[in-house]
Amino acid sequence: MAILSLKDVRKNFGKTEIIRGVNLDIERGEKHAIIGPNGAGKSTLFHLISGLYGVTHGTIQFKEHLIQNRTPYEISRLGLARSFQVTNIFPRMNVFENVRCALFWPHGYRYSFWHLLGRQTELNERTLQVLEQIGLQDKMHFPAGELAYAQQRALELGIAIASGAEVIMLDEPVAGMSHSEAENAVQLIRGITEGKTLIMVEHDMSIVFDVADRISVLVYGEIIACDKPENIRANPQVQEAYLGEVAVNA
Amino acid sequence: MLDVFIFATLNGLVTGLLLFMLASGLTLIFSMMGVLNFAHASFYMLGAYFAYSISLYFGFWTGLIFAPLIVGVLGAFVERYGLRRVHQAGHVAELVFTFGLAFLIEEAVQFFWGPGTKNYQQPELLDFPLFTLFGQEFPAYRGFMIGISITIFIGLYYLLTRSRIGIIIQAAITHPKTVANLGHNVPLIFMGVFGVGTALAGVAGVIAGPVLTTFPGMAVVLGSIVFVIVVIGGLGSLAGAFIASLLIGLLQSYAIASDVGVPDLLNLLGLEFARDHPLTDLWTMTLPQIAPILPFLLLVLVLIFRPTGLLGKREQ
Numbered sequence: 001m002a003i004l005s006l007k008d009v010r011k012n013f014g015k016t017e018i019i020r021g022v023n024l025d026i027e028r029g030e031k032h033a034i035i036g037p038n039g040a041g042k043s044t045l046f047h048l049i050s051g052l053y054g055v056t057h058g059t060i061q062f063k064e065h066l067i068q069n070r071t072p073y074e075i076s077r078l079g080l081a082r083s084f085q086v087t088n089i090f091p092r093m094n095v096f097e098n099v100r101c102a103l104f105w106p107h108g109y110r111y112s113f114w115h116l117l118g119r120q121t122e123l124n125e126r127t128l129q130v131l132e133q134i135g136l137q138d139k140m141h142f143p144a145g146e147l148a149y150a151q152q153r154a155l156e157l158g159i160a161i162a163s164g165a166e167v168i169m170l171d172e173p174v175a176g177m178s179h180s181e182a183e184n185a186v187q188l189i190r191g192i193t194e195g196k197t198l199i200m201v202e203h204d205m206s207i208v209f210d211v212a213d214r215i216s217v218l219v220y221g222e223i224i225a226c227d228k229p230e231n232i233r234a235n236p237q238v239q240e241a242y243l244g245e246v247a248v249n250a
Numbered sequence: 251m252l253d254v255f256i257f258a259t260l261n262g263l264v265t266g267l268l269l270f271m272l273a274s275g276l277t278l279i280f281s282m283m284g285v286l287n288f289a290h291a292s293f294y295m296l297g298a299y300f301a302y303s304i305s306l307y308f309g310f311w312t313g314l315i316f317a318p319l320i321v322g323v324l325g326a327f328v329e330r331y332g333l334r335r336v337h338q339a340g341h342v343a344e345l346v347f348t349f350g351l352a353f354l355i356e357e358a359v360q361f362f363w364g365p366g367t368k369n370y371q372q373p374e375l376l377d378f379p380l381f382t383l384f385g386q387e388f389p390a391y392r393g394f395m396i397g398i399s400i401t402i403f404i405g406l407y408y409l410l411t412r413s414r415i416g417i418i419i420q421a422a423i424t425h426p427k428t429v430a431n432l433g434h435n436v437p438l439i440f441m442g443v444f445g446v447g448t449a450l451a452g453v454a455g456v457i458a459g460p461v462l463t464t465f466p467g468m469a470v471v472l473g474s475i476v477f478v479i480v481v482i483g484g485l486g487s488l489a490g491a492f493i494a495s496l497l498i499g500l501l502q503s504y505a506i507a508s509d510v511g512v513p514d515l516l517n518l519l520g521l522e523f524a525r526d527h528p529l530t531d532l533w534t535m536t537l538p539q540i541a542p543i544l545p546f547l548l549l550v551l552v553l554i555f556r557p558t559g560l561l562g563k564r565e566q
Contacts, residue, residue, distance in 0.1 A: 050431060072430035081431065088428040090421045101421050104414055105433035163432060 002061075003028040003167060003197050004049070004080075009058035009068070011041075011048055011221075018044050020221035021058070028166075031198045033208040036218035037242050042201045043085055045218065046171050049199075050082045051075040062167070077105065081165035085172050085201075087152050089159065091145025095136050098144050098155055100127045102162035127162075133192055134158040150181040154188060167197040174204055186211060209233065217242060253384030258507035259500065264392050266499025267399035271454040272472065273479045273491040274406065275447030281423045281486040282440050283333070285341050288348040291473030292355035293448040297321045297455025298464045299363055302370040310373035318452035325448025329441045352469065360466045372460040395457050402453065403492075410488075419443060478545045482552045484562020493560055498545045505544055511536030 002025035011019035018041045026032050034042050047053040049060060051072040060068040067075050090098050103126055131137040134154045139147060144155060153173060160168055173189060174182040186207055189198070202208050208215060209229045216226040219241045225232060232238055276290045300320050301313035328351065336347045372391040379387035410416040422429040422439050430436045455468075462468065479498055483490030512535045516522065523533045552559060 052427065071435075072427070073433050073435050076431050076433040084428070088425050090425060090428075092424065093417070093420065097417060101417050101429075102432045104418065159428070159432070 002026055003030075003063060004199070005061040006049070007059045007061075009045075009048060009060060010056045011044055011053060012056045018221050019048065019055075022218075022221070022223055024216060024223060024226065026167075026197060026199060029195065029197055031193070031200070031211055031213045033200045033202060033212035033215045034218055035202065035205070035208055035215060035242065040218045041221040042218055043171055044221075046082060046169055046199075046201060049075075050080065050169065076163070076165070079164075079166040080169070081160040081163050081167070082169035083156050083160045083171055083173060085175070087149075087156055089144045089152055089155050091143070093144055094140065095142050095144050095147070095155060096127060096131065096140040099130045099158050099162050100124070102159040103127060103130075105163070130158050130162045133161070134188060150177055150185065153177070153185060157185075157188060157192060161192045161196075165196070167199065168193055169199045171201045172203065173200065174202065174207055182207060253386055254507050256383060257386055257388065258503045260388060260392070260396075261507075262500035262503030263496070264395050264499070265503060266496035267396060267403075268454055268458050269472070269476060269479055269499055270492050270495035271399055271402065272451050272476045273483070273495050274403070274488060275450040276476060277480055277483070277486060277488050277491045278419075278423075278443055279447045280480065282426075282443055283337070283344070285344040285348070286477070286480070287447075288345065288473075289328075289351035289355060290348075290448070290451055291469040291476055292352045293321050293325055293451040294455040294458070294472060295359060295466070295469035296324070296355060297452030298370065298459030298468065299359055299368070299455075300452070301456040301459060302363075302368050302464055305370065310371075314453075314456050317456050318449045321452030321455070322445040322449030325451075326441050326445030328448075329444035333444070334437065334441075352473075356466055356469060363466075365466055368459075368464040370459045370464040391461070395461070398453070398457060402450070406450075415439075475545050478549045480559075482545075482549055482559055484559030487559065487561040487563075490559055490561030498548070501544050501548070502541050505537045505541035508537045511539070 004024075004026040006022050006024040009019055009022045010017065022045065034045065036042055044053065048055050048068075049062075051067065051070050051074065055068045058068065059066055062075065062078055062080060065078055067078065090101065093101070100123060103123055128137065128140075131140055134157055136147075136151060136155060136158065139151065144152065147155060157170070157173065160170070170189065174185045177185060182204065189200075189211065198211075200208070200211065212229055214226065215229055215232045216223050217232065217235075217238050218224075224241060225235050225238050227235070272291065272294055276287060279285075279287050279290070297317050301310070301317035304313035304316055332347060332351070333344060336343050376389075376391040376394050378390050380390040380393040381388055408416075410420060418429060418434055419439060422434065422436050426436045426440075429439075458472075459468075462472070475498065479494040480491055482497070483492070483494035512533055516533065523530075527533065
């Protein structure tokens with residue numbers, strides 16, 4: 001059974017239909033990439049799955065739960081984490097606090113007025129583990145807003161995975177990075193999503209073909225192909241609609 | 251001279267801390283929702299009136315505990331069933347909503363408690379001079395006002411910087427979407443902050459009511475100055491609001507306590523003007539007379555020379 005299943009999902013903004021009947025099944029442990037031209041609706045699809053937007057029609061099933069009308073925090077609590085296209089860290093806090101902030105709810109630390117943070121050893125140890133995973137343990141006291149861009153994206157990954165979510169959705173995780181930074185980021189993504197389900201929107205085709213087990217091609221709100229990377233690369237319809245030279249050269 | 255300075259400083263501190271109790275809630279709410287709550291000072295007024303009514307039956311101290319709680323619950327209710335719905339229609343609708351709410355509360359206060367001033371008294375327990383300096387007495391109640399304000403601010407500081415909920419609030423203020431994706435019920439957090447913000451205004455009303463008099467215009471009198479403070483401090487900056495509150499409190503207090511005026515300045519410059527001149531009022535103006543205008547004058551100066559406020563950040 002698929003861990004995430006979208007059935008005839010549609011989304012309208014006014015009279016404009018942005019997502020036009022998407023059907024998609026993602027298997028547990030799969031690394032799935034969603035590609036498509038700008039404006040195809042990739043980020044909108046992410047927003048629909050994570051609950052930021054409500055669907056106009058259709059169902060989204062996550063594990064045994066129908067989540068199409070649930071709020072982002074409810075969906076997150078079921079075990080789905082995501083990152084955003086624009087870096088979303090907490091810039092005024094330091095790196096350590098950023099990750100610790102992501103650990104409260106999933107690790108059973110409910111809202112509390114009187115427990116001083118410094119004394120919560122288990123929470124702080126888990127934070128350090130995550131920082132080690134993303135290679136930012138040396139920068140833990142650094143204000144997050146002052147980190148280099150690639151480090152900010154790594155921190156964002158850390159915030160996303162800290163919850164221990166089963167499904168991790170990354171929206172353009174290497175956008176704006178240099179080639180070497182992107183290579184490091186891919187290594188990081190591979191490491192932290194091992195054994196987990198990854199859904200990724202990305203424009204860099206070399207990374208997509210490198211990381212993904214399967215690729216969905218979204219064009220004008222419809223999935224025109226969903227297959228293994230080698231088949232997607234060879235699909236003439238995909239090449240015509242989107243890939244063209246990019247796929248051939250990748 | 252020294253006695254005037256010391257007492258003016260103490261009184262300025264009382265006013266400044268009281269203003270910050272209002273400004274802190276308003277700043278937190280602005281940071282979260284991006285909208286200025288015009289009805290904020292109305293919750294301050296409600297605090298004073300609820301405390302007055304409670305004090306009639308159960309005494310001042312019961313009012314001090316329960317009036318802010320009632321105001322806080324009322325504030326949370328307003329956020330949940332009013333502002334949250336209006337929020338979808340944009341910031342202008344939110345502004346108009348809070349503006350209307352301020353009028354509604356003022357009318358409701360007049361309807362239930364009447365248009366006159368209420369005889370809301372400070373508790374007998376604190377009706378003694380705290381100390382006498384240079385032959386002048388400093389009332390214990392004012393000392394109590396300073397004490398309770400400082401206690402609340404230390405508590406608020408620790409809550410925001412050292413507790414789990416505080417860290418989540420800080421994060422939610424700048425990135426609500428990300429915080430929601432970490433499993434936190436952001437609308438509930440916002441409702442809670444709104445409730446606490448209005449409860450703080452309620453506390454300010456409870457302790458200010460006996461000193462600044464409890465009447466239906468008290469929200470308008472203090473409300474305009476609180477808005478001046480959040481703009482001078484920098485919209486959304488708690489530290490800025492703290493500095494601006496003390497600045498305005500002290501500025502007004504020093505101005506009222508001083509006995510200098512335009513005639514002194516003219517004397518200093520060796521100038522003299524005829525007493526029957528049409529602008530006599532201007533030549534004879536004194537600093538205590540213009541004290542109420544000073545916050546607004548400061549506002550204009552800050553807006554000209556530092557439009558983002560003292561500690562505010564320019565919007566990206």
